[in-house]
Amino acid sequence: EAQVTQNPRYLITVTGKKLTVTCSQNMNHEYMSWYRQDPGLGLRQIYYSMNVEVTDKGDVPEGYKVSRKEKRNFPLILESPSPNQTSLYFCASSLGGRTIAVGKLFFGSGTQLSVL
Amino acid sequence: AQSVTQPDIHITVSEGASLELRCNYSYGATPYLFWYVQSPGQGLQLLLKYFSGDTLVQGIKGFEAEFKRSQSSFNLRKPSVHWSDAAEYFCAVGALGGKLIFGQGTELSVKP
Numbered sequence A: 001e002a003q004v005t006q007n008p009r010y011l012i013t014v015t016g017k018k019l020t021v022t023c024s025q026n027m028n029h030e031y032m033s034w035y036r037q038d039p040g041l042g043l044r045q046i047y048y049s050m051n052v053e054v055t056d057k058g059d060v061p062e063g064y065k066v067s068r069k070e071k072r073n074f075p076l077i078l079e080s081p082s083p084n085q086t087s088l089y090f091c092a093s094s095l096g097g098r099t100i101a102v103g104k105l106f107f108g109s110g111t112q113l114s115v116l
Numbered sequence B: 001a002q003s004v005t006q007p008d009i010h011i012t013v014s015e016g017a018s019l020e021l022r023c024n025y026s027y028g029a030t031p032y033l034f035w036y037v038q039s040p041g042q043g044l045q046l047l048l049k050y051f052s053g054d055t056l057v058q059g060i061k062g063f064e065a066e067f068k069r070s071q072s073s074f075n076l077r078k079p080s081v082h083w084s085d086a087a088e089y090f091c092a093v094g095a096l097g098g099k100l101i102f103g104q105g106t107e108l109s110v111k112p
Helices: A099-103
Strands: A004-007 A010-013 A019-025 A031-038 A042-051 A054-057 A076-078 A087-094 A111-115 B003-005 B010-014 B019-021 B024-026 B032-038 B044-050 B056-058 B064-068 B073-078 B087-095 B099-102 B106-111
Touching: A004 A087, A010 A019, A019 A031, A019 A087, A019 A111, A042 B099, B003 B087, B003 B099, B010 B019, B019 B106, B024 B073, B032 B064, B032 B073, B044 B056, B044 B064, B044 B073, B073 B087
Parallel strands: A010 A111, B010 B106
Antiparallel strands: A004 A019, A019 A076, A031 A042, A031 A087, A042 A054, A087 A111, B003 B024, B019 B073, B032 B044, B032 B087, B056 B064, B064 B073, B087 B099, B087 B106
């Protein structure tokens, strides 16, 4: 089954404790992206990757890191989480290439992160 | 700068009634426009997209949207709403370089 898998689904942590949220897709997609969803703000793009070893900042990259060493995986790293990073996070992927293909995103089920 | 505005935060309609969700965008070039739906506890699912051609596009689940360049709008419509349509709906515009900009979302409630 074609899917984007995020783990964990729920995560509670404390300020300053490094964490990684994993994301994997099995569709051989070139494009992957991370979003955070906050009430009243919709989805905001954190980072995206057009292909292996190619990553770019989205609208809210501060406090986050990503890497794209393999096509299927795109982990999101919070080196020193803070309470303002409490949010619902989504990983997504698409074929990539032209913008229209980028827009046909497949989403994971989300990771609810709470930073105390 | 590119932006997307969904003026209605929350809409309630009766089951069987028609629905229109508003979306206005700001983008300098020809926009690529999308509507996504998010059911509770789920990720987003693509409903429909527009990038050229016929300005009335059909999507899944009986939804359609009309692109109006003069009004910078891409409103989502459905002739008869079902209780299962209750969800949050997001409009998005595709920008250069792989960015996809989402609106704030409109939450739809359906009354029996």
